[in-house]
Amino acid sequence: MGRTRQWLRRLRGHPRVIVGGVILLLVTFLAVFAPVLAPHDPTSQRLELSMQRRVAGFPLGTDEFGRCIWSRLLYGARISLSVGMVAVGIGATIGGFLGLVAGLWGGRLDSIVMRLMDVMLAIPGILLAIAIVAALGPGMFNVMVAVGVSSVPAYARLVRGSVLVVRETEYIEAVRALGARMGRIAARHVVPNIFAPVMVVASMQMGSAILAAAGLSFLGLGAQPPTPEWGTMLSRGREFLRVAPHIPTYPGLAIFVTVIGFNFIGDGLRDLLDPRLKL
Amino acid sequence: MRPRRSFWAAVSILVVMALLVAGCPARQPEARVGKHIIAALSTDIVTLDPHRGNDGPSMTVWNQMYSTLFDLNAETRELIPKLAERWERVDDRTTRLFIRRGVKFHDGTPLTARDVEFSLKRLVDPATKSPAAFILTMLEDVRTVDDHTVEIITKEPFAPLLFHLTHRATSIVPEAVVKAKGEDFARQPVGTGPFKFVEHVKGDRVELERNPDYWGGAPVPERVTLRIIPEPATQAAEVEAGSLHIASAIPLVDVPRLRELADVEVLTMVGWSVTALLFNHRAEPFDDVRVRRAVSYALDRDAIVRHVEHGLAIPAAQVSSPVVFGHNPNLQPYPHDPAKARQLLAEAGYPQGFETTILVWNIERFIRWAEAVQAQLAQVGIDAELNVVEFGAALEMAYRGEFEIVNMGWGCPTLDSDYNLFALFHSASWGPPGNWGFYQNPEVDRLIMVGRTSADMQERERAYHRVMELLHQDAAWAFSHHPTLVLAKRAELRDSEISVSFVYMNLRRAYIQE
């Protein structure tokens, strides 16, 4: 109890974390309760009501098929949040593991892994993602994989760097001298220390993942219709920018607010966990 | 507060730089307004050599630089003699063409029958690797009789031959130049068309200039620029701003808005293509005609035309659009009748409907249409999943017959139903040539061959009308609509002629009213 209060007191000095947290809680709430909150089925069409800005029963109007934009945004929150989480999950897990291994073992393994990361880094992320989606075929899961895989090198580099710093600290050297095994050292001492920077980067990458998905969908490589994914709604709605601007604008705002939420959390976490953290 | 000042200093430097740039005199001093016409292509051209490509943008450019033997009047579907002045049938396999005299290539050399023989043979020669060689696969031989007479012999009687000679891939090239330049011909092309090639800036534009010696009379414009602008919204903005005279692709939803602008005109005309669902007749349940008919009854073509195509299409009952020879004007599309569709499904043994997958090309217009189709099929219990795949991958799957339903968009540049029917519905075309769904009906096969071989246009037309009826009865495909051709142009551009397709844009008499 005392701990929680202490945490809350620390939080008070960091309004960004609070704002970001509130935003994300809200978005998560909307995503979880989408079936209860949505006035319509997100895929049910009423062509005769297409492109209406104001129409009774449709809080944010309708899209080109007369579908309820509000309902689509609610269900879309589930998809966009999972895009962020799955992509970041893939990137952070694979990248983190590779970075950890490279940093701890060093030597030849380190240079092989890091050369591999250089190779991936040398190909611009979006190109890598395009190529991966082209190979796997369009669809939301493949987009998540593509965005996740193309962020692997970023995590690998970050984690390796942090591991190297931690490894050289006297305290690890002492543990090592006591004869602890590598795996144990990693689990007990290194991972907790690199957790903070990974969290910060991950929270920011959530936003970029959602945007990357939007970019892929601009190129026709996004979610399979009629999936109400925000990025796809935005980029396919660009055609209506002049005639029915509400169609691309609401999903655009949804992305904006969510990205801000993740970034505020990331920013705040950095200040909170380690004000001197280098990113 | 000093750093803040430095920020504003940086901002004002950027703003001043921007204004400087904006304020720069950017117009050519002696601007040749009035004689310089700018039109847009949606993608870059593949090649300037008419025997090496088969894409719309390339053909649009060829159409300015080269001439074919014949041209088509889209309204009357009559042949217009171009490089061939006259023709006569020698027998049912031989056609004699009389080549126009006094025609000069851009390099000054005169056109002869030998160039015609060379060009047609070059197109079909496997070594040329023309993706449009199929246009003349029926060719047995081309013989030069004298300097201005040439005979074309086909393997079998082939009625639409002269219509095939309107296809831009049959453009005539100079034999001597092609042989001398080899590969470089595609970089320094020479034709007999109204405009001469100046330069091709890859990814950006193709520049052409007036050919004062054009056999049909010197064209009015001094220069023609074909700019490559991929994004339809950008093409629309260019026309609005006045820096583009003709846009080849604009967002359909923008049409009413653009129509209200005083200095922009939107041209719409019935197109030559069809959009449809192509069934795999070897895959259950689409081997059952009742199921195929049920799909056709489930489609609400009027709603699709009104809301998805924004009124810029006409509902389709057959493969050939009204501008194509062989279109059957008496045929009506299946009405939207969900009850009837459900009844047919029940008769076929699917009272609860069924699940299927529609293979869709990742082209926005098709995706949007498929989304509406999906919702309409759901109304009658057909649970169709959309599998949007890149065009190339989709094509590969379609070639192998790995689909249940695939979307189809097919154009008919010869404006003769043979182009549609033989490739798409004859059992000899199963697989990659176009009959991807293995449709077969012996009577349809027979009538298609009647249309292909008969010299009697009325007999051909009767055969095609009957084929259209049979395809409708069989519900071979679920035809949806014929998309309208939509172009936007500046009002001050006068006397440009565009019919049926942007490919055939004719700017010979065009000028800009000042």
Place this chain on the structure above:
Amino acid sequence: MGAYVAGRLLHVLPVVIGVSLLVFLIGHLTPGDPVALMFGLEAGADPELMASIRRELGLDQPLHIQYLRFLGGLARGDLGRSIRTGDKVVREIQARLPATAELALSALLISVAIGVTAGVISAAYRNSGFDYASTFGALFGVSVPAFWLGLMLMYFLAVRVPLFPVSGRAMPLVQALGLSLTGEFWQFGMAARHLVLPAITLGLPSAALVARLTRSAMLEVLGQDYVRTARAKGLGERTVLYRHALRNAMIPVVTMVGLQFGFLLGGAVITESVFAWPGIGRLVVQAIQQRDFPLAQGIVMIVALIFVLVNLLVDLAYGALDPRVRYR
């Protein structure tokens, strides 16, 4: 220093080979037949002709043979021919790389100018109104999709108020400069005006990133002992900020600018489509979609090479910024 550069260059080689293998594998594991695409839909495709073209292009060979051929060509500087146009890949790239370089460099200029200034001020006045405004602006910058920003700029600054051309590239900037030296200054004006909107569209999101990074780097440096010492010595705030802090904070920023180069090339894909800019970004996407393997591989190889070299330069730039960095 010379030895260091040589050593780094030696590292470049395995990376380049790795990129070639990765690119090749992804390309050839991708479904879709380039020859079918070349023929298009209405080709009434003749399977025999297609097979003979496939043979001629070597597409019927086993993968490892195709890869070795590709690698062999690469070593000779021969990237093969584009399947679609039949032109040499090197030629295609030569024709379109300068346009992208022009765009990316202008965007970089914009992003560094705006990003660094905003970042420094935010750090100097942490949690001030400016700090919040700039954070918010930066977040807006990173979460605005390029096509939206581009179409908006186009609408307001080219259609509504015709300050700039809507789209396209008048001529290469270098050529325009040459012409303006001969007195045709309007040529340069025209070329530069065409560049403004696409450069802003491409540069703004990365300006946002640069601003955020500069801010955090400055904050870190400002907390360091030597800055405190400098302050304690009574040096003016301005001297402290620019002479001591900014210089050191620039190290991570320069690193990121190097990495941003890849991001800019990626962003160019969309910006070039919106503004009909004849660059390499649009070309590579088209090549991937057309399964034009030689062209796609060639472009990705060149882009990767440029990326590696730029980052090598960035490493060398550390020395100029931080005298403590020694090259071994």
